Amino acid sequence: MDDVKKSIINIFSAILTLSVLLLIAVGAIVTTTNSGMAVPDWPTTFGYNMFSFPFSRWIGGVFYEHSHRLVASAVGFMTIILFLLLLFKEKRTWIKLLGSFALLLVVFQGILGGLRVVWMKDQIGIIHAALAQAFLVLVGIIWLATSRYWASEKIDPTAYEDSQGKNASLLFLSLSFIVYIQLLLGAAMRHAHLGLSITDFPLAYGQVFPHITPEELLKINAKRETLGLPPTTIPQIYLQLAHRFTALIIFLLTVFSFFTLKKKEKSGFILFMARLLNLLVVLQITLGAFVIWTGKENLVTTAHVVVGALILLLSSLLTTSIYRRQWIIQAKQKELTIPFYPTAYSDHKNE
DSSP states (O other), X not given: OHHHHHHHHHHHHHHHHHHHHHHHHHHHHHHHXXXXXXXXXXXXXXXXXXXXXXXXXXXXXXXXXXXXXXXXXXXXXXXXXXXXXXXXXXOOHHHHHHHHHHHHHHHHHHHHHHHHHHHTOHHHHHHHHHHHHHHHHHHHHHHHHTSXXXXXXXOOGGGSOTTXXXXXXXXXXXXXXXXXXXXXXXXXXXXXXXXXXXXXXXXXXXXXXXXXXXXXXXXXXXXXXXXXXXXXXXXXXXXXXXXXXXXXHHHXXXXXXXXXXXXXXXXXXXXXXXXXXXXXXXXXXXXXXXXXXXXXXXXXXXXXHHHHHHHHHHHHHHHHHHXXXXXXXXXXXXXXXXXXXXXXXXXXXXX
């Protein structure tokens, strides 16, 4: 019966994680198409109850923004269900706390989304996007912690030296943090609604790292006007440069982290996730290039946002798995109980 309960929670948390990815994708389309204010009122939609808005009026930007609201409502409802499932069917206290925090975060996200419309503040949109990524990681960890892999992974502490995994865990933790910063940079760029401040790649205005003066900015904006692009600013240009160089750092750190991990992991699920992470980073850089070459084509830009979220999710799950393994090994070696390993090695009531 316990296995059935855990399976239900795991399947539901997996569905919720995929739903959050869908929500991030729809949110990216809303921002890319400048549809954020297509529906000017909240929590109603043109005076209608959100769930009774006539389908015949789902046109243009209204379609994207209203769809975003409905998917967000579905994610909120599913988060309540997950919270209840964890509250009544999950024994581990720390996972119940994660479920409680997820519920609080999704409620706060809903309020922020509404304030973004009511107050018409793009800065709120940046915070909203940042918290969406954090929420994705949170429900992803719940998904991982209720999986068969989490409960059945066999770890022999005698096969590992205490220092073996420390470098890998720190590298993947750093990688997750830098990826999150990169997503914040991307959100700041998108919510400025200035289009591409740098329209060439891999160079920027024909240089590796250009120094833009106010006089040069005037020339740049004059050229942008002929191309039908909105004027940009010097801070936005350097923000996009920072985004590019951070992408390079992420690529190098991902490759280095993988080979560091491979020294101690010859096979297994963790190494598989690390390989997948490398492929996603390469795909993301390729998508980033095509975002520029296609002038921010909607589908390409949306895919770029979604793959970025997947990279954050996967790097965070890798970090969690590697740190968990270290804790388990230390606990077994020292004959301690630990709340992250639900097997016979611990009889703690919250395991």
